[in-house]
Amino acid sequence: MDDALLDIAEVARRSGLAPSALRFYEKKGLVAAAGRNGLRRTYHPDVLERLALITCARSAGFSIAEISRFIVAQPSDADLRVRMAAKAGDLEEQIGRLTRLRDSLRHAAVCDYEPIVDCPDFKRAVGNVPEPAIAPGGCVR
CATH class of the missing domain: 1.10.1660.10 (Multidrug-efflux Transporter Regulator; Chain: A; Domain 2)
Known part of the structure; x- marks a missing residue:
């Protein structure tokens, strides 16, 4: 051999x-x-x-x-390039979801809110709710 x-x-x-x-x-x-x-x-x-x-x-x-x-694949394979670009977009979305999950788990590890899943910061990190709108002067709208 x-x-x-x-x-x-x-x-x-x-x-x-x-x-x-x-x-x-x-x-x-x-x-x-x-x-x-x-x-x-x-x-x-x-x-x-x-x-x-x-x-x-x-x-x-x-x-x-x-x-x-x-x-x-060859550089001339236009159909494959389109599919690769679409897959890259899918991966971007998946990365966003995983990033939100990571952030929410990091927050949950130190959060004192009861229950943790109802914590507004946790929900924002997961992506369930938008960031609160802050008016001038620091008031939540």
Whole structure:
């Protein structure tokens, strides 16, 4: 075996993925084995970068089909570029929701309001209610 190649167990350990996931991604054409060492698949070390991309994309909600198309995309693929831009917008919305959730949890961790979920600051952090309008002089409208 070429010393530069990694066997499936090492790739699984380094990537945090199960060997079955590696075989599945190979079957779907997302990664390719470099060969075999006996019955075990071997991979070039750069497969770890590809697996990191796949893992990140999966955690962001991309389907296997979307990832497959993205991996082979050419600059001339206008349809894919439109879909990527739409997905970026979806991710922006998700980031906003997660940011509000993070902020509300941070507030809840130190809030004395009873019950915490009725706290106006908590509700604002979650995004359930708008910020109060403050009139000149500091009065809530």
